Amino acid sequence: NAGVTQTPKFQVLKTGQSMTLQCAQDMNHEYMSWYRQDPGMGLRLIHYSVGAGITDQGEVPNGYNVSRSTTEDFPLRLLSAAPSQTSVYFCASSYSGLPGTGELFFGEGSRLTVL
Amino acid sequence: DAKTTQPPSMDCAEGRAANLPCNHSTISGNEYVYWYRQIHSQGPQYIIHGLKNNETNEMASLIITEDRKSSTLILPHATLRDTAVYYCIVRNTGTASKLTFGTGTRLQVTL
Numbered sequence: 001n002a003g004v005t006q007t008p009k010f011q012v013l014k015t016g017q018s019m020t021l022q023c024a025q026d027m028n029h030e031y032m033s034w035y036r037q038d039p040g041m042g043l044r045l046i047h048y049s050v051g052a053g054i055t056d057q058g059e060v061p062n063g064y065n066v067s068r069s070t071t072e073d074f075p076l077r078l079l080s081a082a083p084s085q086t087s088v089y090f091c092a093s094s095y096s097g098l099p100g101t102g103e104l105f106f107g108e109g110s111r112l113t114v115l
Numbered sequence: 116d117a118k119t120t121q122p123p124s125m126d127c128a129e130g131r132a133a134n135l136p137c138n139h140s141t142i143s144g145n146e147y148v149y150w151y152r153q154i155h156s157q158g159p160q161y162i163i164h165g166l167k168n169n170e171t172n173e174m175a176s177l178i179i180t181e182d183r184k185s186s187t188l189i190l191p192h193a194t195l196r197d198t199a200v201y202y203c204i205v206r207n208t209g210t211a212s213k214l215t216f217g218t219g220t221r222l223q224v225t226l
Contacts, residue, residue, distance in 0.1 A: 004158075033214070042202070043159070043216035059215070090158050092214075103149070104214060106158030 002026050006091050006107035013081045013114045021076040021110050023091030029105070031094045032074040033058070034066065036087040037109075043090065049074055081114045088112075119203045124221040127197075133190040135220050137203030140184040147206050148179060150188045151216070152199040159202065159216070162188065193224045 007022045025032065033048035035058075045058030049068040063085060065077040074093075078085060088111050092104040120138040127133040139148065149164040163170055163177045165186070170177045176189040190197055202219040 035216070040218065042218045045215060088156065092158070103161030103164070104151075104159070106160070108158055109156065 004091055004093055004105050004107040006089075006110050008110060009108065010111050011113070013078075013112065015082060015114060017081050018077070018079050019081065020078075021089055021091075021112070023074045023076065023107060024072050025074075025091075025093040025105070026072065027093065027095070027105065028071060029093035029095050030071070031096055032068065033092050033104075034064070034074070034076045035090045035092065036060065036085075037090060038087050046076065046089075078112075081112075083114045086112060086114045119205055119217055121201075121203050121217065121220045123218065124223070126223050126225060127190075127193045129194055129224050129226055130192055133188075133193040133197065133222055133224070135188040135190075135201050135203075135222065136185065137187070138185045139203070139205050142183050142205055148177065148183075148186050149204045149206055149214075150175070150177065151202045151204065152197075153202070153219070154196075154199040162201075193222075195224050195226070198222060198224045 004025045030051050034046040035043040037043045044060045046060055046064050047066040049055045052068050052071050055066050055068055068074055088109050090109050091107045094104045147164050147166050150162040151159040153159045163172055163175050165177045165179055179186045200219040200221050202216050
């Protein structure tokens with residue numbers, strides 16, 4: 001039972017490079033989301049999806065793109081990496097985005113450094 | 116979504132109860148209170164949630180005041196492994212979840 005799987009766990013990029021952080025869940029969850037965590041800032045929501053084909057912006061969406069072509073996968077794309085995007089990224093999923101119906105399950109995180 | 120206020124840090128002796136407060140004075144009637152924790156740099160872990168009534172599970176108890184303006188997470192017998200950052204979050208039922216985390220309370224359990 002894998003839960004939420006994020007890859008890669010660690011990545012170093014140069015400014016201007018692009019990359020995709022992968023997130024997959026095997027729990028048939030409708031709701032998936034991406035957060036970033038910076039020191040002393042808590043977790044901030046980047047993008048989220050309430051089902052395949054549906055995505056929306058969170059608090060800090062600039063510089064990131066997402067898509068949801070399947071229920072299982074929710075990749076996060078950095079189009080042109082900047083040092084300000086150095087952070088730890090967490091993917092999370094739940095059965096439904098509605099509260100009271102289930103908790104969020106988080107992946108182990110992807111640590112990104114942009115030089 | 117209602118905002119929450121938590122103390123930045125707390126200490127607790129191992130074996131004692133840890134009582135973590137959360138203020139959510141602007142909470143509305145359809146908003147749930149959720150608690151998560153983050154151990155070291157791992158992904159956050161769900162602990163418990165409630166709407167009006169007190170709740171208990173194998174990890175913790177959640178006490179919500181009658182006016183719902185505040186709540187307390189209780190870890191009945193804290194261990195060193197409970198050292199973590201604890202997040203209190205209020206979620207709106209009207210939207211398909213845009214869960215927002217604050218900076219939480221850093222709980223240090225000591226011998």
